[in-house]
Amino acid sequence: MIITRHGEVFDEINPLTTGAAPDFQLTDLANHKVKLSELADPIIISIFPDINTSVCALQTKHFNVAAAENKAISFLSISNNTPEEQATWCAAEGVDMTILSDAKNEFGDLYGLFLPKAKLxxxxxxxxxxxxxxxxxxxxxxxxEPDYDKALAVANAAIDTK
Structure with missing residues (x-):
């Protein structure tokens, strides 16, 4: 899959789009290990290139609001920024959600989302x-920006009603 930036070829990846979700464990901003298989269903994972850019900030803020309004959904945000960069941004923006650092590109490699040329x-x-x-x-x-409404609609439809 070709990834563009402002219409110009930026990088190429082979992302995982269907099937089993590879389990992973990353560290959150409080230095706690978060493991996908230990989270309650459904789970929305929001992946973005760099927390210090405008579109990534919009995406993270949008899902932060959604996380506060949808307690039946587990939300994760992942970038390969360092935990320090993420924590600084969250403190400045008043964002309080689970943000994970993939600084070693473990998640990115598992899901085929690591852009090798850009290192994002x-x-x-x-x-x-x-x-x-x-x-x-x-x-x-x-x-x-991603289609927030579609992701939230799919997640809401996947909530188990008891």
Whole structure:
């Protein structure tokens, strides 16, 4: 898959879009280990290239608001910024959600989202339920925002009613 930036070829990846969601464990801003398989379903994973850019900030803020309003959904935000960069940004922006650092590109490699030339993660969103990817959006234009409403609709439809 070709990833563009402002319409120009930026990098190329082979992302995982369906099937089993590879389990991973990353560290959050409080230095706690967060493991995908230990989270309650459904799970929205918001992946962005760099927390210090405008579109990434918009994406993270949008899902932060959604996380506060949708307690039945587990939300993760992942970038390969350092935890210090993420914590500084969150403190400045008043964002309080689970943000994970993939500084070693473990998640990016598992999901095929690491942009080798740019050394960033491709902008994308996944919805996971019962260890399966039930929705994925990998943005071919890195400067575009994801379809928040679609991801939230899929996640809301996947909430178990008891």
């Amino acid at each position: 993660l491709a902008r994308s969103v996944y919805v996971i339920k019962s260890g399966e990817i039930i929705y994925s959006e990998i943005l071919s234009e890195i400067t575009q």
